[in-house]
Amino acid sequence: MKSCVTISLVDEAKGGPFVFWDGLEDGCRQAAELGFDAVEVFPPGPEAVDPEQLKALLSQNNLLLAAVGTGAGWVKHRLSLTAADEGQRQQAVAFVKSIIDLAGQFHASAIIGSMQGRFGEGTDKSTALNYLANALGELGEYAKPYQAPLIYEPLNRYETNLCNTMQDGVELLGHVDSDNVVLLADLFHMNIEETSVAQGILDGGSKIGHVHFVDSNRQPVGAGHTDFAAVTEALRKIGYDGILSAEAFPIPDSRTAAQKTIQGFRQYIQA
Numbered sequence: 001m002k003s004c005v006t007i008s009l010v011d012e013a014k015g016g017p018f019v020f021w022d023g024l025e026d027g028c029r030q031a032a033e034l035g036f037d038a039v040e041v042f043p044p045g046p047e048a049v050d051p052e053q054l055k056a057l058l059s060q061n062n063l064l065l066a067a068v069g070t071g072a073g074w075v076k077h078r079l080s081l082t083a084a085d086e087g088q089r090q091q092a093v094a095f096v097k098s099i100i101d102l103a104g105q106f107h108a109s110a111i112i113g114s115m116q117g118r119f120g121e122g123t124d125k126s127t128a129l130n131y132l133a134n135a136l137g138e139l140g141e142y143a144k145p146y147q148a149p150l151i152y153e154p155l156n157r158y159e160t161n162l163c164n165t166m167q168d169g170v171e172l173l174g175h176v177d178s179d180n181v182v183l184l185a186d187l188f189h190m191n192i193e194e195t196s197v198a199q200g201i202l203d204g205g206s207k208i209g210h211v212h213f214v215d216s217n218r219q220p221v222g223a224g225h226t227d228f229a230a231v232t233e234a235l236r237k238i239g240y241d242g243i244l245s246a247e248a249f250p251i252p253d254s255r256t257a258a259q260k261t262i263q264g265f266r267q268y269i270q271a
């Protein structure tokens with residue numbers, strides 16, 4: 001498994017669960033100093049990242065780009081893959097494709113989290129799930145030539161009413177017409193929704209392709225009550241060999257949050 005830390009470039013998301021906030025250069029430098037393997041970037045849109053600059057930063061700091069978030073499509077532009085209006089759904093798909101085109105240059109994945117939207121504003125649940133499955137199918141296939149899976153993230157009930165658990169995610173993928181879509185196990189959302197976080201990981205099984213490595217209170221590993229020994233055991237049981245990315249609040253500050261995460265990674269994953 002590989003360690004990873006988040007860098008947000010989105011001013012509108014200030015106060016959100018991302019560790020580094022002071023640009024790509026600062027985030028990559030600090031990630032490398034602390035010994036992370038990779039970074040996950042949350043940009044306001046594809047134009048906010050200069051691929052050549054990012055390539056140089058990754059290579060200077062010996063880091064991988066693990067994934068690029070699409071959440072700004074919702075936070076900034078209010079785009080949803082399950083909007084009642086077809087034109088809006090198409091705009092949402094186009095935004096995600098533009099992020100896939102950026103991430104794909106690094107064989108990195110795009111993540112669909114908040115852009116899945118919710119049912120109830122002009123749609124019922126089965127219609128919205130159908131829109132979501134169709135969009136994931138189209139986007140999964142779009143990502144294929146980049147040799148990177150599309151990552152879909154079930155969220156807790158306060159953020160979506162579509163898929164809240166790993167089991168929900170597995171069922172949804174059963175209706176997706178692409179074998180290039182994986183699930184994101186965000187341990188924070190899972191603490192709210194799953195019987196136990198470890199059981200949720202077992203439920204997701206081989207469909208899990210990315211992990212948001214964070215404690216129960218969305219603070220860095222060790223600051224909450226998640227049983228990380230049980231989480232690690234479950235990840236080993238499913239044969240998970242991917243990224244563990246710290247999508248956590250910068251509490252008490254970015255540097256300390258990153259430090260705590262890498263300590264947790266060494267204690268539980270590398271032990």
Ligand code: LER
Nearest residue numbers: 071113114159186247
């Ligand atoms: C995104 O990864 C996520 O977990 C959502 O809660 C949006 O912040």
Ligand code: MN
Nearest residue numbers: 153186212247
């Ligand atoms: Mn997440």
